[in-house]
Amino acid sequence: MRRYIAKRIVYLVLTLFIITTATFFLMKNLPGTPFDEEKLALLTQEQRDQIYASYGLDKPVIVQYVNYIGNIVQGDLGTSIYYTGQDVKDIIVDRIYPSALVGLQAILLGTVIGLILGVLAAYRHNSGWDYAAMIVSVLGVSIPNFVLAALLQYYIGLKWGILPVAFWESYDSSVLPSIALSVGVIAIIARFVRTEMLEVLQQDYIVTAKAKGLGQMAILSRHAVRNSLIPVITILGPIVVNLLTGSLVIENIFGIPGIGSLFVDSIKTNDYATIMGVTIFYSAFYVVVMLLVDILYSLVDPRIRLGSGRE
Amino acid sequence: MKKKGSLSLLALMLVFSVVLAACGNNNENASGSSSPSASAGASGSAAPSGKPINLYVENEIKNLSQWAASDDISFTVLNNVSEGLYRLDADNNPQPALAQDVAISDDKLTYTFTLRDGIQWSNGTPITSADFKYAWLGEMNPTTATNGYSFILTDYIVGGAEYAAGTGTADQVAIEAKDDKTLVVTLKQPTPFFLRLTSLVPYFPLNEAFVKSQGDQYGLAADKLIYAGPYVLQSFDIAAGAVLKKNPTYWDNSNVKTDTINLKVIKEQSTALNAYKAGQIDRVTLASSDVDANKSNPEFGTGIKFRTTYLQFNTKAEGLSNVNIRKALSLAFDSNILAATILNNGSSGASGLIPDLMSGDGTKTFRELNGKVIEANIEKAKELWAQGVQELGSAPKLTLLIADTSEVKDVATFLQSEFKNNLGIDVAIDTKTSKARNELMDNNNYQMAVTAWGADYDDAMTYMDLWTNHTPYRGNYESSEYDTLIANAKKETDDAKRTDMLLQAEKLLVDTDAVVAPIYFGGYSFLQKSNVTGLIYHPYGNPVEFKSAVAQ
Numbered sequence: 001m002r003r004y005i006a007k008r009i010v011y012l013v014l015t016l017f018i019i020t021t022a023t024f025f026l027m028k029n030l031p032g033t034p035f036d037e038e039k040l041a042l043l044t045q046e047q048r049d050q051i052y053a054s055y056g057l058d059k060p061v062i063v064q065y066v067n068y069i070g071n072i073v074q075g076d077l078g079t080s081i082y083y084t085g086q087d088v089k090d091i092i093v094d095r096i097y098p099s100a101l102v103g104l105q106a107i108l109l110g111t112v113i114g115l116i117l118g119v120l121a122a123y124r125h126n127s128g129w130d131y132a133a134m135i136v137s138v139l140g141v142s143i144p145n146f147v148l149a150a151l152l153q154y155y156i157g158l159k160w161g162i163l164p165v166a167f168w169e170s171y172d173s174s175v176l177p178s179i180a181l182s183v184g185v186i187a188i189i190a191r192f193v194r195t196e197m198l199e200v201l202q203q204d205y206i207v208t209a210k211a212k213g214l215g216q217m218a219i220l221s222r223h224a225v226r227n228s229l230i231p232v233i234t235i236l237g238p239i240v241v242n243l244l245t246g247s248l249v250i251e252n253i254f255g256i257p258g259i260g261s262l263f264v265d266s267i268k269t270n271d272y273a274t275i276m277g278v279t280i281f282y283s284a285f286y287v288v289v290m291l292l293v294d295i296l297y298s299l300v301d302p303r304i305r306l307g308s309g310r311e
Numbered sequence: 312m313k314k315k316g317s318l319s320l321l322a323l324m325l326v327f328s329v330v331l332a333a334c335g336n337n338n339e340n341a342s343g344s345s346s347p348s349a350s351a352g353a354s355g356s357a358a359p360s361g362k363p364i365n366l367y368v369e370n371e372i373k374n375l376s377q378w379a380a381s382d383d384i385s386f387t388v389l390n391n392v393s394e395g396l397y398r399l400d401a402d403n404n405p406q407p408a409l410a411q412d413v414a415i416s417d418d419k420l421t422y423t424f425t426l427r428d429g430i431q432w433s434n435g436t437p438i439t440s441a442d443f444k445y446a447w448l449g450e451m452n453p454t455t456a457t458n459g460y461s462f463i464l465t466d467y468i469v470g471g472a473e474y475a476a477g478t479g480t481a482d483q484v485a486i487e488a489k490d491d492k493t494l495v496v497t498l499k500q501p502t503p504f505f506l507r508l509t510s511l512v513p514y515f516p517l518n519e520a521f522v523k524s525q526g527d528q529y530g531l532a533a534d535k536l537i538y539a540g541p542y543v544l545q546s547f548d549i550a551a552g553a554v555l556k557k558n559p560t561y562w563d564n565s566n567v568k569t570d571t572i573n574l575k576v577i578k579e580q581s582t583a584l585n586a587y588k589a590g591q592i593d594r595v596t597l598a599s600s601d602v603d604a605n606k607s608n609p610e611f612g613t614g615i616k617f618r619t620t621y622l623q624f625n626t627k628a629e630g631l632s633n634v635n636i637r638k639a640l641s642l643a644f645d646s647n648i649l650a651a652t653i654l655n656n657g658s659s660g661a662s663g664l665i666p667d668l669m670s671g672d673g674t675k676t677f678r679e680l681n682g683k684v685i686e687a688n689i690e691k692a693k694e695l696w697a698q699g700v701q702e703l704g705s706a707p708k709l710t711l712l713i714a715d716t717s718e719v720k721d722v723a724t725f726l727q728s729e730f731k732n733n734l735g736i737d738v739a740i741d742t743k744t745s746k747a748r749n750e751l752m753d754n755n756n757y758q759m760a761v762t763a764w765g766a767d768y769d770d771a772m773t774y775m776d777l778w779t780n781h782t783p784y785r786g787n788y789e790s791s792e793y794d795t796l797i798a799n800a801k802k803e804t805d806d807a808k809r810t811d812m813l814l815q816a817e818k819l820l821v822d823t824d825a826v827v828a829p830i831y832f833g834g835y836s837f838l839q840k841s842n843v844t845g846l847i848y849h850p851y852g853n854p855v856e857f858k859s860a861v862a863q
Contacts, residue, residue, distance in 0.1 A: 032746025036381050037753070040459055046476060047461070050453040083371075083549060084379040084457065085527055095550060150581060158585050165589045166582045167575055168551055252579045255586075257550030261578070265371070270746055 005295070012287045019283045020276070024068065027275050028061050034081040034270040055081060068276065077280070078273035082266065088277035092259065098168055099251065099258035103243040105178035110185025110239075111232070117186065118193025119225060122201060133190055140187025146249040149180035153253065166255040177254045181247060185239055189232055196228040203227075229300055237293045241286045361861040363571035364843060365592045367583060371549045371576055376530030377512050378449055381458035383854050388553060388574065389512045390853035394540040396424055396443070396494075396509040398856070401847045403769060405506040409438060409516070409539065409562075410494075419501035419804060424494040431560050432518055433538040440494035442516035444486045450513045451475045451484070460513045463767060467505065469497045501804045504770040511767070511852050515539070541567045541858040552576045555857070568845070568861040587838060593862065594839040594846070599656045599718075602836050610838045613657035617666045617766035617851040618833035619774070620722065622711075624826060627787040628758040630707020634825055635699035640759070641685055641821075641828035643692035644729035650831050653721050657834030662686065664821055665771045666832040668850065672810045677771050681814045684821045685829055689733045696734050709738045712752070712760040714745040719761055722830060726761075755783035761830070766851040771813045772800065773851075778820060778827075788826045793819055 033040065034055075040048060052058045056067065071078060077088040121133035157165035157176060164173050200206065201224060209219050248260030259278065266274035297304050368384045377389055396410035407413075409430055414423040430438040449455045451464050451471050465471035468486060473479030485497035498505065508514060518537060525535050533544040533553075541561050547553035552575040557567050575591075577583040580598045587595035597605060605611050624637050631637055646660030659667065663684035671677035700706045713723045723740045730738045743751065751757050766773045779797050781789045793816060800812040820826050839846070842863040847856040 030746070031750040032744070033750075036459060037746070037749035043453075043459055043461070047453045051457055054454065054457070082373060084374040084376065085529075086531060086549075091549075094548070153582065153585055158589050161589070165585045165591060166577065167586075167591070253582050255575065255577050255579070255582055257548060257576070261550070268744065268746070 001298070005291070008291050008294070012284075012291065015287055016280065016283055020069070020072070020280055021065070023279045024065055024276060025061070027272060028064075030267075030270055032270050034272060072280070077277040080266075080271055080274045082269045082271035082274065088273045091262065091274065092277055092281055095257055095259045095262050098174070098256045099244065099247055099260060102174050102177045102181060102250070102256065102258070103240070103247060105174060106181035106185060106243055107236070107240060109178060110182035111189055111236075113182070114186040114189025115193055115225070115232070117190040118228075119197060119220065121190065121194040122197030122228075123220065125198060130194075133194065137187040137190045140183045140190075143183070145180050145184055146253060148183055149177070149250050149253045152176045152180055166253075168256050173254070173256070177247075177250050177256060180250055181243055185243070188235060188239065192231045192235060193228050196231050197224060200224050200227045226300075230297070233293055233296050233300060237286075237290050240289050241282070244282060244285065361569045361863065363573060364569055364857070364860055364862045365573045365575070366594055367552070367575040367577045367586070367592050369576075369583075369596075370578060372547060372553060372574075373549065374530060375536060375544075375547070377446070377515055377517065378456040379458050379530070380512060381460060386512050386852075387854045388544070388547075388555075389515070390540070390855070391542050391555060391572075391857045392536070392538045392540045392544055392558075393512075393515045395511065395514045395516070396426075397506050398858075399507065399510050399847075399849055399852065403849055405510055408510070410509075413506065419503075420498045422496045422498070422505065424496070426492045426494065427562055428492075430539070430562050432521070433543050433558055433560050434521070435560070436518055436521070436537070437491070438516060438518075438539055439491040440488035441491070442518050443494050443514075444488045445519040445522075446515060446517035447486055447513075448474070448481050448484060449517065458513075463508060463511065463513050467498050467500075467502050467508070469499050500801045501809075503806060503809075504768050507768050507770075507852070542572060550576055563858075567858055569857070572857050572860070593843045594837060597656065597836040597838060599654055599721075602655050605836075605838060608838060610841055611836065612839060613834060613836050614848055615657065615659075615666070615668065615850050616833040616835065617669055617769070618763055619661055619664055619666055620719075620761065620763040620830045620833065621661070621664065622726070622759055622828040622830060623752070623762050623784075623786050624759050624828070625755070625757055625783065625786050626824075626826060627755070627783075630703065630709060631758050633699045633703050635695045635702065636707065637825035637828075639692045639694075639696035639699060639734065640730070641692075641825050642688045642695070643733045644726055644830075645687040646830050647687075649722065649725050650834075653725055654718070654831065654834075656836045658831045659834060661829035661831050664774055664817055664827060664829045666766070666850075669766065669771060670769050671771075671814075672807060677810075677814070677817075680810070681817055684818055692733060696736075706736065709736065710741050710758055711738050712741045712743065712748055712757045714748045714761075715742050716745075722761060726830075749784075752784045753782075755787065763833070765833070769851060771817065772797075775813055775816050775820075776801075786826050788820075788824070790819070790824060793824075 035051065043051075049058065056064060059067075068078065075089075077092070080086045080088055080091060083091060117133040117136065121130040124130055153165055153176060156162050163176050164170075167173060206219060206223060209223055214222075244260070247258060248264050250256070251258040251261045259281075262274065263278045263282075266278060368387055370382075370384055372384055372388060373382060374380050374385055375388060377393070380386065380389060394408045396408060396413075397405035398408035400406045409426055410424045411427045412425055415421070424440075426438070426440060432438055447464055447468070451461045451474055453461065453475060461475050465475045468484060470479050470484035474481060474484045487495040489495055502508070516539065521537050522529050528535050530536055533546050536544060538544070538558055539561075541558055541563070542555040543558045545554040545556045552573070555572040555574065557570050558564070561567065575586075577586065577592075580596075583592065583595045584597070584601065586592045622640070624631050624640075626632060626637070650658045650660045663678060663681055665677045665681070667676065667678045669677050671680040711723055711726065713719045720742065723742075727738050727740055730736050748760065752760055752762070764774060764777065776797050778785050778788050779794050781787065796812050796816045796819070800809050800816070803809040803812065821829065840862070843860065844863075845859040845861050847859065848854065849856070
């Protein structure tokens with residue numbers, strides 16, 4: 001196990017390095033400059049050159065790249081141009097908490113409710129529950145989460161005044177965004193769990209357990225559900241990442257100062273340092289989550305051996 | 312073994328959430344998020360203070376160092392936590408602020424400002440003329456100022472341009488701090504609007520000792536700034552907003568009626584509207600689609616901005632090098648229909664480049680003096696188009712370049728259909744991000760583009776001298792007649808003659824040479840709670856004044 005983790009960490013670093021390099025060069029090809037072009041047009045060429053030089057943008061791209069990698073290794077993610085003078089690391093750290101809280105709550109809520117719906121649907125296969133659960137699932141996948149967000153904001157926030165309409169002021173502010181984000185998660189997990197459970201319920205050991213006299217609840221909880229969790233864990237990886245990135249619109253709608261909007265804004269304004277910083281952050285997060293998911297696999301299903309034979 | 316699966320999953324998640332909640336709570340408290348029920352207000356004010364006022368800005372508060380700030384949002388905050396020699400009042404006229412009065416020499420070139428007695432920064436240090444000199448020199452210096460606003464000083468102050476280019480020294484710049492309360496400035500040419508310029512953020516003072524003591528941290532947090540304006544920043548978070556509190560050391564303290572102003576950042580228009588209806592903010596700007604539904608609301612109002620959206624022709628591009636083609640396009644669309652039905656938010660069709668209400672000769676506005684320099688005329692457009700096609704040999708294939716904001720996309724669609732209906736031609740629309748559009752224009756890679764310019768000050772020159780730099784962004788326009796008119800206007804001491812030159816220049820640019828086709832003058836619609844009064848919104852320069860705002 002330990003060798004496996006060590007090997008994966010090496011791959012992790014390699015992956016991050018490749019992603020950083022690719023993003024860096026792609027990003028340098030974005031049209032436009034990090035500056036306000038309307039104002040830039042009013043300067044003379046010398047003044048413009050001076051501004052570029054002060055940000056190190058006058059050197060050849062390769063030199064900029066080498067400098068950047070050198071800085072990263074020392075833990076310096078650079079300085080933002082758009083948020084003039086702010087350290088990219090500080091900006092990211094400031095904005096992580098809201099996104100993380102909302103995202104995590106969405107996952108928890110989504111997983112729990114998705115599980116319940118999926119189990120119900122499989123257990124009461126082809127009954128009203130099954131169809132209802134699947135309709136919810138289809139709706140959850142089809143309705144864009146920002147439509148739901150706007151509806152929630154209008155009805156629950158404005159009309160009925162139960163929860164705050166927007167802004168990030170107290171714990172309550174995270175409830176509506178989490179609900180909006182969780183619907184997609186519910187939909188996907190319900191579907192997966194249902195499919196897996198249907199298969200599990202056909203298995204021999206379930207029949208054996210019934211024959212041994214185990215009650216329905218015991219069968220469900222001790223055998224069926226646990227065995228249906230593998231696809232859930234598989235898909236948890238991509239879901240986590242989707243929530244991080246897909247939360248952008250939710251953050252805009254609810255006025256949450258999170259990291260999704262930071263990312264898109266930095267791309268729109270060609271803020272090189274921030275784009276790179278957030279990309280590295282997201283990539284690192286994703287690879288680490290993937291590693292954790294794989295480790296979780298081996299814990300959940302002893303048939304899966306990490307390392308030998310699987311790679 | 313099987314027990315481990317779901318339990319470890321749940322355990323992992325619970326651990327995650329607990330850890331995040333723990334460090335998150337510290338984070339949340341530290342970032343100073345605002346709440347309407349603010350703590351007791353600042354000391355020292357005699358007048359009873361009104362309720363807190365809640366407003367918002369449409370994007371993040373990027374930077375509060377005035378040498379780096381170049382956007383409306385930063386200016387919104389800076390204008391209210393700091394101040395210049397003069398400040399614009401509700402009629403957009405300059406009133407003495409940190410300056411007590413000014414003496415102007417007969418040749419209109421030398422301004423001697425006398426600062427008020429007893430003015431101080433929020434940390435108790437006196438505000439002196441040296442603070443102005445330090446800030447202005449810093450703004451002209453390209454190694455310290457990165458916001459591209461040096462022109463607003465170097466265009467007017469003797470020695471400024473040379474200092475900025477590195478060919479002159481700071482001592483040769485004609486700003487003299489004669490003594491602590493006297494500031495003497497010499498201008499290159501008579502500038503009737505100079506006092507208005509001093510109300511703009513790049514002209515605000517900075518305390519050298521404080522700025523230097525903060526190093527590169529200056530302006531990055533509320534405690535890394537000192538304040539000279541009606542309010543101070545209690546806290547600010549780039550993405551969440553700012554909390555402003557009445558400034559106890561402000562010279563006009565007794566006239567500031569509100570203790571707390573909460574500024575949120577709301578990027579999404581529908582969120583802002585919902586927040587307004589929920590009573591969380593006191594004013595909201597309406598999207599075009601919401602105007603009709605809210606017109607009958609007593610809280611409804613409209614305003615204008617000195618911002619003209621226009622069609623920039625590339626006079627060296629294929630097809631558009633012919634002036635008749637350009638004129639035909641200019642006359643082939645009716646911008647009044649656009650403003651009334653599509654924009655429907657207080658904007659109006661453009662009758663020239665300079666917006667309505669921009670000053671002309673002191674009694675009449677510029678627009679009143681010059682009348683309609685552009686007006687839809689379909690018959691004439693058809694004639695000119697036919698003529699142009701004949702001169703060129705064949706009808707040119709045209710593409711319209713635009714940025715991808717929703718308002719501009721509507722405008723482009725409108726133009727496309729007008730050109731089709733009135734001239735029978737198919738114009739393609741090329742939509743790009745703002746950055747990409749700017750790059751294409753800078754690289755001379757376009758035929759015609761929709762772009763806009765907002766006035767920095769209340770004088771036609773803020774528009775007119777843009778077309779003397781002969782760049783592709785300005786259509787590659789090179790006219791010695793135009794350049795001469797502008798150069799002479801800049802030197803002219805007789806106001807009437809100067810105004811006349813500017814009037815001629817606009818006619819030359821828009822009508823005779825058809826370099827640009829103005830489309831509409833910017834307007835906006837809003838809802839504002841009826842108990843909130845005294846908010847002053849300017850059509851140019853600093854967006855808003857909170858000084859006299861009060862919520863009953």
